[in-house]
Amino acid sequence: xxNRIDVHHVTRVEGHGNIVVDIDDGKIKECRFExxxxxxFFEAMLRGRSYLEASHITSRICGICSTGHxxxxxxxTEKALGVELSEQTRLLRxxxxxxxxxxxxxxxxxxxxxxxxxxxxxxxxxxxxxxDVVLRAxxxxxxxxxxxxxxxxRHTHPIAMTVGGFTHFPTAADLKDLRDQxxxxxxxxxxxxxxxxxxxxxxxxxxTEYVSLTKPDEYAFIDGEIITSDGYRFPAENYKEVTNxxxxxxxxxxxxxxxxxxxxxxxxxxxxxxxxxxxxxxxKAAEKLxxxxxxxxxxxxxxAQVVEIVHCVEDAITIIDQLLTAGINPEKPTPVNLEKCxxxxxxxxxxVEVPRGILIHDYWIGQDGKLTGANCIIPTNQNIGNxxxxxxxxxxLIMDKPLDAMRLELEMLVRAYDPCISCSVHVMKVEEKTAR
Amino acid sequence: MPREKTLILGIGNPLMGDDGAGIEAxxxxxxxxxxxxxxxxxxxxxxxGLAEWIRGWPSxxxxxxxCMGQKPGxxxxxxxxxxxxxxxQGAISLHESDLAGGLALAQALDLLPERLTFYGIEPExxxxxxxxxxxxxxxxxxxxxxxxxxxxxxxxERVR
Numbered sequence: 021x022x023n024r025i026d027v028h029h030v031t032r033v034e035g036h037g038n039i040v041v042d043i044d045d046g047k048i049k050e051c052r053f054e055x056x057x058x059x060x061f062f063e064a065m066l067r068g069r070s071y072l073e074a075s076h077i078t079s080r081i082c083g084i085c086s087t088g089h090x091x092x093x094x095x096x097t098e099k100a101l102g103v104e105l106s107e108q109t110r111l112l113r114x115x116x117x118x119x120x121x122x123x124x125x126x127x128x129x130x131x132x133x134x135x136x137x138x139x140x141x142x143x144x145x146x147x148x149x150x151x152d153v154v155l156r157a158x159x160x161x162x163x164x165x166x167x168x169x170x171x172x173x174r175h176t177h178p179i180a181m182t183v184g185g186f187t188h189f190p191t192a193a194d195l196k197d198l199r200d201q202x203x204x205x206x207x208x209x210x211x212x213x214x215x216x217x218x219x220x221x222x223x224x225x226x227x228t229e230y231v232s233l234t235k236p237d238e239y240a241f242i243d244g245e246i247i248t249s250d251g252y253r254f255p256a257e258n259y260k261e262v263t264n265x266x267x268x269x270x271x272x273x274x275x276x277x278x279x280x281x282x283x284x285x286x287x288x289x290x291x292x293x294x295x296x297x298x299x300x301x302x303x304k305a306a307e308k309l310x311x312x313x314x315x316x317x318x319x320x321x322x323x324a325q326v327v328e329i330v331h332c333v334e335d336a337i338t339i340i341d342q343l344l345t346a347g348i349n350p351e352k353p354t355p356v357n358l359e360k361c362x363x364x365x366x367x368x369x370x371x372v373e374v375p376r377g378i379l380i381h382d383y384w385i386g387q388d389g390k391l392t393g394a395n396c397i398i399p400t401n402q403n404i405g406n407x408x409x410x411x412x413x414x415x416x417l418i419m420d421k422p423l424d425a426m427r428l429e430l431e432m433l434v435r436a437y438d439p440c441i442s443c444s445v446h447v448m449k450v451e452e453k454t455a456r
Numbered sequence: 457m458p459r460e461k462t463l464i465l466g467i468g469n470p471l472m473g474d475d476g477a478g479i480e481a482x483x484x485x486x487x488x489x490x491x492x493x494x495x496x497x498x499x500x501x502x503x504x505g506l507a508e509w510i511r512g513w514p515s516x517x518x519x520x521x522x523c524m525g526q527k528p529g530x531x532x533x534x535x536x537x538x539x540x541x542x543x544x545q546g547a548i549s550l551h552e553s554d555l556a557g558g559l560a561l562a563q564a565l566d567l568l569p570e571r572l573t574f575y576g577i578e579p580e581x582x583x584x585x586x587x588x589x590x591x592x593x594x595x596x597x598x599x600x601x602x603x604x605x606x607x608x609x610x611x612x613e614r615v616r
Contacts, residue, residue, distance in 0.1 A: 061584070080471045083501045131504055143504065144557075147564035154565060158508040165505065176500050 039430050040270075041415055051412050053404060053434065055273040066394040071097045071356075071385050072183060078381065078396065079177045082440060084127070086177045087120040087168060088374030089381070091242055092396075096381040097183050100368025101361065103354050108346065109185045110242075112171050115339045116178065117241050117372070118332040119167030124375035125287070125325040125332075126164060128438045129216065130157030133322045136432050137219045153215070160208050163201050167336065170194045185353030192344060199340045202333055209333050213305045216326045222429060226413045227316040228406055229280045230289035231262060233373050239290070239297040239331060241373045249292055249314060250279060256371040259380050263397055275405040276397075282405035285377025286438065287324035288315055302331035318410050319436045325375070361387045376400055376438050400439045407437050458491060458610045460514035460571070464603065465499040465506075467520040467555055474528075474579030474592045478519040481575070484600045491607050506558030507567050515571040517603060520555060521592075522576030529591030531577040531599045539574060573606070575599055 042050035062081050066074055075093040079086040091113060098105065105113075130153065131143045138153075140146045147154045165175040170190045172178030180188035190198075233244035233256075246254045246262055254261055262283070265274040277283060291298075291306070292313045298306070306312060309323045360366070365386040372379050377399030384393035410433055418426050466482025468475040482498045490496065502509055510516045524532060562568050577599055580589035588596070 065584075077471075080469070083469075083503070127504065144560055144564050147561055151565060154561075158505075158511075158565075161505060162508045174498075175505075 039411070039427075039434060041411070041426075041430065043415070043419060046419065048412065048415055051408070051415055052268075052270050053408050053411065055271040055404065063394040063396055066383075066391045068390055071101070071383075071389050071391060074383065074391060074394075075181065075183075076177070076179075081396070081398070083176055084124050084440065085120065085374040085376070085379070087116055087172065087181075088372055088379055089396075090178050090181055091117060092370040092372045092374075092379045092381040093383075094181060094183055095243065095370030095372065096368045096383040097370070097385065098368065099370060100366045100383055100385050101183070101356050101358070103184045103356055105354065106185065106351060108343070108349055108351065109353075111339050111343055112186060112189075113181065113242060115336055115343070116168050116171040116181070118336045118339070119164050119171070121241065121375050122329060122332050122336075123161055123164035123168070124438075125329050126157055126160045126212075128375070129212065129322055129325055129329070130154070132435055132438070133432075134215075134219075136428070136435070156208050156211060160205060160212070163198075163205050166201065167198060170198055182353050183356060185351060187353070189348050189350050192348060195340050195344055195348075199337060199344075202337050202340070205333055209330055212329060213308055213326060216323060217308045217310070221317065221319045221323065222432065223317070224319060224410075224414055224417070224433075225316045226318070226410055227314075228409070229278055229283040230292045230314070231278065231283045231285050231378065231402070232289040232293045233371055233378060234294055235297075239294050239299075239335075243371065246371070246378065247293055248278060248283070249289070252278070256380075257369045259369065259371065259378075259382070259397065263380070263402065265397070265401070271404060273401045273404055276402040277405055282409045283402060284318070284406045285399045285402045286321055287328050287375070288318065288321040289377060290373060291315065291324035291327060298327065299331045299334040301334050302327050305330040318406075318433065321436045321438065325438070358387055358389050361385060363387060365392055374399060376440055377402060398440070400437075403437050403439065407434060407439070458494060458515060458607045459614055461493045462495070462515040462517060462607075463510065463513040463569075464494065464496040464517040464519065465502075465509065466497070467499050467501070467518060469501055471584065471586060473581045473583050473585045473587065474577075474589055475521050475582045476586070477521045477577045477579065477588060477592050477596060480588060481519040481577075481596055481600055481603075484596065485603065488600065488604060490604075491611070494607065503558055504561055506555070507562035507565055510562060510569055511567045513569050515573075516569045517573045517575065517606075518555070519575045519577075519599070519603070521579040521582065522574075524576060524578055526578040527591070528578050528580030528589065529595040531575060531595060531602075533602065534574040534576065536568070536572040575603065 038054040040050055040052050074097060075090040078089045078093045081089050135142050135146050140149055169175045173180040173188050180186050230249035233240040234247045235244040262278050263276045265276055267274060295313045306327045311320055311323050365384055367384050370381045379399055380397040382395040383391055386392045418429055464485055466478040468478040470476030470479045479498050482496050485496045580591045
């Protein structure tokens with residue numbers, strides 16, 4: 021019996037990816053996840069542009085993670101140019117970052133994953149069958165966007181964040197209003213946990229190397245060191261020791277691996293590596309969801325996102341309280357001294373944990389303030405090898421199921437990774453030696 | 457002044473050539489003498505979030521680059537009855553500016569405004585780049601003027 025699953029353009033993931041599984045007489049002939057988006061050349065676009073423009077250009081890599089890209093970009097520039105940040109800048113950046121994590125996680129949980137479990141093909145029929153659920157999602161998403169808009173001037177593609185600080189500040193009244201909305205949102209967050217605690221997550225286990233940032237004093241989203249669940253630890257600047265990007269003929273995205281054949285980044289990796297630093301309420305939510313580290317079921321990446329939703333809402337409230345207590349100071353951004361750069365230019369690496377995992381921006385800046393080189397490594401790339409390894413383990417377990425059921429389980433696996441495929445495509449050359 | 461509170465949304469990605477026409481139109485409108493009850497926003501690529509953005513507005517005007525098979529730079533004005541909202545069946549993604557998907561969701565949730573007006577402008581090129589093509593650049597002011605004119609007409613109707 022020959023079974024071939026060809027899911028061209030998996031729906032409800034970001035961008036275009038194909039699942040190709042070919043089974044002949046009970047043996048897997050092919051099993052791969054193809055990324056077929058065109059490369060986007062952002063790193064080349066950055067060359068010759070001013071360091072002040074870099075965060076605004078790279079923000080456009082992604083409409084979901086624009087704050088993440090801006091922050092990684094700013095951190096790369098600030099590290100390169102030796103720019104120190106005030107406590108207020110750090111808090112404001114963390115607050116807007118939480119807004120983006122919430123926005124993305126809420127969309128993923130409700131619009132992309134929930135339809136699979138609630139037995140509908142997409143969010144449109146869900147809006148009719150479970151109107152209250154979709155309205156709740158939109159309500160939460162709106163608040164998440166409002167956090168970004170209040171802090172950075174826009175829902176997407178922040179304009180107020182700049183090298184060394186901010187060019188615009190929220191008023192105390194804005195922050196108080198956000199705080200009230202966050203307090204009111206707790207009921208929706210609770211309902212989200214309740215809903216997800218009831219979802220029948222597919223049973224599937226495959227241990228891998230979970231890679232995330234870590235910080236001594238908080239659940240890491242911005243800056244930190246890279247750690248892995250296999251006990252390795254690296255300063256951010258040494259990211260290449262972990263990512264080891266490589267090419268495969270069937271994907272226009274680069275893959276990564278460390279000591280094992282593949283690695284996993286994202287909410288589940290953060291949950292596994294930094295569980296102790298989650299807000300107590302988030303830990304409670306994890307208990308309700310029935311997960312505790314180390315979780316090795318990739319479908320539960322979505323459950324880990326729900327835990328992070330709780331964490332980010334609670335931490336956002338704490339941050340707002342800190343900002344209100346200290347009072348907002350409309351300070352100037354830390355001045356930049358390009359002479360520090362030296363004749364050969366300077367280099368800096370910015371690392372952040374965006375919704376889908378570690379995002380790395382690595383910049384070279386010349387003394388004239390123009391970028392001479394850039395390297396951006398996006399989480400989805402880092403996960404593709406792991407996703408394929410999961411598929412290779414999963415397929416033999418579900419081979420006897422009807423084709424449609426098999427297809428759905430594979431699609432759900434891809435969606436669990438919350439891949440951002442169009443972001444993962446990155447400058448590369450592929451020369452195929454043999455025609456497939 | 458228009459009859460009711462109106463939200464103008466400029467849609468598109470300004471990094472993709474003429475796809476940014478809606479954004480440029482929003483910028484031009486923001487700089488013009490807008491009636492008090494009109495709000496203009498650069499919405500970018502709002503996807504599903506569109507439903508929440510337009511919620512509660514009695515009137516919404518959407519400006520976007522649209523492939524209509526016209527000459528580059530030509531623009532058209534549509535009412536809600538002129539278009540059919542079909543969510544994309546292929547990659548339903550938050551990334552693509554799936555305007556129809558966002559509006560279809562708003563429709564399913566019964567959040568569509570009473571009055572929905574579209575302005576579509578035919579792009580010449582939606583390749584990488586931050587510049588609008590000459591054809592779109594040349595006709596965009598006419599589109600913006602037409603939107604402002606709509607408000608003036610509505611104001612006159614109200615006086616009558």
